[in-house]
Amino acid sequence: xxxxxxxxxxxxxxxxxxxxxxxxxxxxxxxxxxxxxxxxxxxxxxxxxxxxxxxxxxxxxxxxxxxxxxxxxxxxxxxxxxxxxxxxxxxxxxxxxxxxxxxxxxxxxxxxxxxxxxxxxxxxxxxxxxxxxxxxxxxxxxxxxxxxxxxxxxxxxxxxxxxxxxxxxxxxxxxxxxxxxxxxxxxxxxxxxxxxxxxxxxxxxxxxxxxxxxxxxxxxxxxxxxxxxxxx
Numbered sequence: 001x002x003x004x005x006x007x008x009x010x011x012x013x014x015x016x017x018x019x020x021x022x023x024x025x026x027x028x029x030x031x032x033x034x035x036x037x038x039x040x041x042x043x044x045x046x047x048x049x050x051x052x053x054x055x056x057x058x059x060x061x062x063x064x065x066x067x068x069x070x071x072x073x074x075x076x077x078x079x080x081x082x083x084x085x086x087x088x089x090x091x092x093x094x095x096x097x098x099x100x101x102x103x104x105x106x107x108x109x110x111x112x113x114x115x116x117x118x119x120x121x122x123x124x125x126x127x128x129x130x131x132x133x134x135x136x137x138x139x140x141x142x143x144x145x146x147x148x149x150x151x152x153x154x155x156x157x158x159x160x161x162x163x164x165x166x167x168x169x170x171x172x173x174x175x176x177x178x179x180x181x182x183x184x185x186x187x188x189x190x191x192x193x194x195x196x197x198x199x200x201x202x203x204x205x206x207x208x209x210x211x212x213x214x215x216x217x218x219x220x221x222x223x224x225x226x227x228x229x230x231x232x
Contacts, residue, residue, distance in 0.1 A: 016045035016057065016121060018108055029175045030074040030092060034058050037170035038070055043103060045117050053078045055124045057117055062099040066165065068216050069097040071116060076124040077180040081133035090180040091127075091134060093120055094163050096216045115149045116217060119158065123185060134160055136183065137201040139193055146190060153219045155187035159201060165215050184215045191225040 035041065035058075043059035055075035062068055077090040095116050107113045123140060127133050134140070139159045142149055146156035160183040163171055172181045188196075188204075196204050207213075207224035 016047055016117065018103075018105060019044045019046050028074060030077060030173060030180060031056070031058065033170070033173040034060070034072050034074065037167050038066075038072065039063055045121075047075075047121070051125055052128055053125075055121060057120055059103060068099055069101050069103075070166075071095045071097065071120055072182070073120055073124045076127075077175065077178075079128055080178075081127040082131050083133040083135065087133065087135055088179065088181045089133070090175075090178050092180060092182050093123055093160075093185050094166070094182055095120055095185045096165060096214075098216065098218070111150045112152045115153070119149060119187070120185065123158065134183070136160055136162065137196075139188065139196050139201070141193055146193065149187070153187070154189055154223075155219075156190045157193045158185050158187045159192075159196060159204070160184070161186055161201075161205075161215065163215070186215055187217060189223040189225065191223055195225040 038060045040060075041058040042061045045057040045059070047054050047056070053075050055073055058070075058072045058074060060070040060072065072094045073092045076092050080089040081091065083089040097116060101116075102108075102113045103117075108117065111118075123134065126140060137160065139157055141157040142155075148154050148156055163182050163184040165184070166182070170182060172179055174180070192204055192207075195207070204225070211222050211224045213221060213224060
């Protein structure tokens with residue numbers, strides 16, 4: 001578990017630029033890797049300033065092989081994380097959303113639809129802002145104490161899991177001699193965050209399997225650890 005901070009999500013008042021074409025035209029191996037294995041993006045969310053790296057979020061439309069939206073970052077891996085020796089120092093992130101998730105120009109002004117974009121942006125900058133790293137099984141609470149991402153959802157943090165719903169060749173890419181690993185971001189309830197902290201993320205995966213929870217964000221999904229409330 002990554003230590004919580006008081007850093008909030010990027011505010012709705014300062015959203016990323018929504019663009020229908022890539023903002024960066026030069027050769028980008030990570031962007032090419034995303035397109036090659038998941039499909040060409042139909043939309044981009046683009047940062048106009050480096051902080052300290054510039055992050056784009058690629059929106060991949062549902063298709064016959066995967067009927068859900070995907071949001072995938074590029075840019076996070078341009079700077080190494082402060083990872084312990086032997087741990088991966090370069091990463092990118094992915095989230096899966098229902099196919100009817102609204103990301104049109106008007107809808108992204110509403111935090112009900114924008115919060116997954118804000119969450120990916122927040123996590124992509126988290127390691128460099130807090131001199132730490134993010135890896136498989138890490139959880140990041142939304143502040144300290146953890147708060148819901150929006151009033152409309154009860155998730156108070158997120159966990160990084162393998163991108164098992166994506167083709168295996170997508171899981172990593174070598175860029176200029178450095179291995180970049182893609183992690184899937186899955187939002188969690190407070191009780192699920194507590195379960196991981198106390199017993200480790202493999203037990204949470206068992207709960208997910210018991211309740212058929214996948215990597216797709218379902219705001220009203222079952223809280224798989226709620227029965228543990230008060231037992232820790």
